[in-house]
Amino acid sequence: MSADPQANRLLKGAAFAVLAFLVLPSLIVVPISFGDTHEMVFPPPSLSLDLYRQYFGDPQWLAATWLSVRVAIWTTLISLLLGIPAAYGLVRGRFPGKRLVAMFLLSPIMVPSVVIALGLYIYFVRIGLSHGELRLVLGLTVVTMPFVIVTATAGLQNVDPNLEKAATVMGAGPFTVLFRVTLPLLKPAIVGGSLFAFLMSFDEVVIAWFITRAGYETLPIKMFSSIQWEISPVLAAVSSLLMLFSVVVCVLVVVTRRNEPQQ
Amino acid sequence: MTQRRFKTAYFVIPAVVFMIAVYALPLAGVALQSVTDADGGSWSLAGYRDIFSSTLFYKVAWSTFTISLLSTTVSLSLAFPLAYFLSKQRPKVRAVLMIFVLVPFWTSVLVKAFAFTILLGQSGIINDALAFFGLGPLPLLFNKAGVIVGMSHFLIPFMVFPILTSLMAQPPELRRAASIMGAGRLRIFFRITLPLCLPGIMTGTLLVLILSLGFFVVPALLGGRQDMMLSNLVDFYTRETLNWQAASTLAVILFSFAMIVAYTLARVPGGSSLLGGQDR
Secondary structure, three states, X not given: OOOOHHHHHHHHHHHHHHHHHHHHHHHHHHHHHOOOOXXXXXXXXXXXXXXXXXXXXXXXXXXXXXXXXXHHHHHHHHHHHHHHHHHHHHHHOOOOOHHHHHHHHHHHHOOOHHHHHHHHHHHHHHHOOOOHHHHHHHHHHHHHHHHHHHHXXXXXXXXXXXXXXXXXXXXXXXXXXXXXXXXXXXXXXXXXXXXXXXXXXXXXXXXXXXXXXXXXXXXXXXXXXXXXXXOOOHHHHHHHHXXXXXXXXXXXXXXXXXXXXXX | XXXXXXXXXXXXXXXXXXXXXXXHHHHHHHHHXXXXXXXXXXXXXXXXXXXHOOHHHHHHHHHHHHHHHHHHHHHHHHHHHHHHHHHOOOHHHHHHHHHHHHHHHOOOHHHHHHHHHHHHOOOOHHXXXXXXXXXXXXXXXXXHHHHHHHHHHHHHHHHHHHHHHHHHOOOHHHHHHHHHOOOOHHHHHHHHHHHHOHHHHHHHHHHHXXXXXXXXXXXXXXXXXXXXOHHHHHHHHHHOOOOHHHHHHHHHHHHHHHHHHHHHHHHOOOHHHHHOOOOO
C-alpha cells in the first residue's frame, strides 16, 4: 500500500514480536529435550538423546501414552460414527427444532470443561460406571464430537446437494446416497476432522483429570501432575514429541485439503 | 420428497441420544446436586448459602474476572496488529506465517505450561538473562503475571482467526475509493478498516472471554495460591473437601457466566456461527 514506511515498519515489528512470542515455548523446549537428565539448562551444554531414552524406557510414561492413544482412537471412531450422520441430518434434513438440536449438539464447545467434568464425575458414580477406560472414552467423546460435526457441516455445505438429488431420483435410498455419494465427496473434511478429533482427545486434560480412576493415567494427566509436583527434565522430551505430533497432524490436514477437488 | 427429508432428519438421532445420555444428564445432575443436600436426599439451598457467604468464593470469583479481563485485553492488543499485518500480506506469505499461529494453536496446553515454567521461573531463562545484566530476579511465575502470560499465549490464536476473517472480508475497493477521495492512512484505518472489522473483534473478544473464564490448567500450573480461578475451586471442593454440593453450586455459577457471554456472542453478526447458527 501507499506511503508511510515508518508505520509499516512498526506494524511489521509488532506482528513479528507476537509471532515470536507464539513460537517461543516450542523453540526452548526442543533444545532442552536434547540436554542432560539431571538438570534443565538452556542452551544445553552437550547434546544427547538421554531424555528420549528415559521416556521410552519408563513403563509408566509408556503406559500413559498407550492409554491416551487407545482412548483417542475410540473417541475419534465414536465421534465420526455419530457426528457425521448428525451433520448430514442437520445440513440436508428439514425438521422442527433443527436450530435447537444444532445448538445442543455444539454447545459443549462453549460450556467450561470443568462443568462437564464435574457432571460426568458425579454421573459416573451415580450410575456405577467403574470401567476406567470406558469412562474416559465416553467423557472425551463429548468434547470431540461437536468438533467433528462442525468440520463435517462445513464440508457438507461444499457438496452440491444436486448430486444427492440425482442419486435419489435414480432410486437410491438415503443410506445409499449417504454412503455412495455424500461420504466419498466429504472425505477431506472427514480426514481433517478425525485427525483433529484424535489430537483433541489425546491432549484433553480437565475432563480426564476429573473422571479418571486410579491406574488410568492418560499422558496429559501424567504430565499435569508431573509439572505440578516435580518438574522432571523428561517432560522436555515428552513435550517435544507431542509438539512433533501436532505439527505432523497439521501438515497432514493441509495436505488433504490441498487435494480437495473444489477450491 | 418430503418423505425423504423426514428420513434424513433421523440421522441426527444417534448423536442426540448419546449427548443426552453422556452430556445433558450429567449437566442436569450438577444443577440438581446444587440444590440438594450432601446426602442426596432433600432439597436445600445450603450450597448457595455457603458459597455466597464464603470469602474464598468472592476472592476466587474476583481473581477469575480480573485475570480473564486482563488476558482478554492482552490477547486482543497482541492479536490485532498480527491479524492486521497478516491481512495485508500476499496469500503465499500469509499461509507461511499462519503456520506460526496454527502450530501453537494445536500444541497441548501442558507443553506450553511446561515451557513457561522453564522460561519464567526464579532461575528460569528470562531471569538468568536478567541476572547476566546484573538485574534482580523478577517474580514471573506462580503469580498473576505468569497466569496472564500463559493464558494470553493460549488465547491469541482464537483472537486472530475471527479478526483476520473479518479483515479479509473487506472489499479492498472501499479503501482505494477512500484514498482516491483524499483520505489519509489513519483516516482510512479509523473510519473504514476498524469499524468494518468490529464484528470480528467482538466475536474474538467474547469467545476468548468465555474460554478464559473456564481456564484450569494454566492457573493451576503457572499461578500461585491466590490466583486460583473458579475451575480450580470446583476441583478443590470435589477433590479436597469432597463437598459435591458446593462444587456443583460453583459449576452452576460458572456455567451461567459462560452462557451470558455466549448469549451476547450469539447477538454479534456472524458470531452465532460458532454456536451452531446457520447464518454464515
